[in-house]
Amino acid sequence: MTWPGHGYKLVIVCSKGTYIRSLARDLGEKLGCGAFLKDLVRTVYGPFKVGDAASPESLQNAITAGQLSSLLYPADYPLTGWPKYITTSDEALKITGGLSINLIGVNPGDDTYQRAYHPDGHFLAVMKFMPDSGLWHPEKVFNL
Numbered sequence: 001m002t003w004p005g006h007g008y009k010l011v012i013v014c015s016k017g018t019y020i021r022s023l024a025r026d027l028g029e030k031l032g033c034g035a036f037l038k039d040l041v042r043t044v045y046g047p048f049k050v051g052d053a054a055s056p057e058s059l060q061n062a063i064t065a066g067q068l069s070s071l072l073y074p075a076d077y078p079l080t081g082w083p084k085y086i087t088t089s090d091e092a093l094k095i096t097g098g099l100s101i102n103l104i105g106v107n108p109g110d111d112t113y114q115r116a117y118h119p120d121g122h123f124l125a126v127m128k129f130m131p132d133s134g135l136w137h138p139e140k141v142f143n144l
Contacts, residue, residue: 007038046078075142076115076123085114085127092118095125096143100135103127111137 012020021037028035043050054062054071062068085103087095094101095116103114108129114136116125124143127136 047080074123079113079115079126082113082115083111084117086117086119087124089119092116092124095127095138096139096141098138098141100130100133100137102134104134106136 007045009056012018014020020040024035024037041050059068059071062071068092083106085106090101091101103116106114108131112129114127114129116127116136116138118124124139124141126140128139129135
């Protein structure tokens, strides 16, 4: 039992769209004592984990040494769970121009987003399937 001024610490594994503050309120109602959220710490978000974060000191050292890029993830890192499509040079040119294209051999199924890569291997764009046209549209282009 907890006395006023005390509380519980919970570790909750949940999917996106879960409202943790509402969960605390609902638990308090079920227990008949009321509840609120004092602290909320997100320890994992997609592929990112708090334990993998760089400390302020390591950031400063990397900046001073001109090595900040060694601590950064590639632009496509958060999307590694999405399907990957390697474009032709012609497709890459159309994508960087903002044109919708047919991704040869790709059936959207449940995957309405694709990662598109230039033939040289660099991350090119996030492609979104547009059902009305049956084409894939470059939602975000990373012409790095």
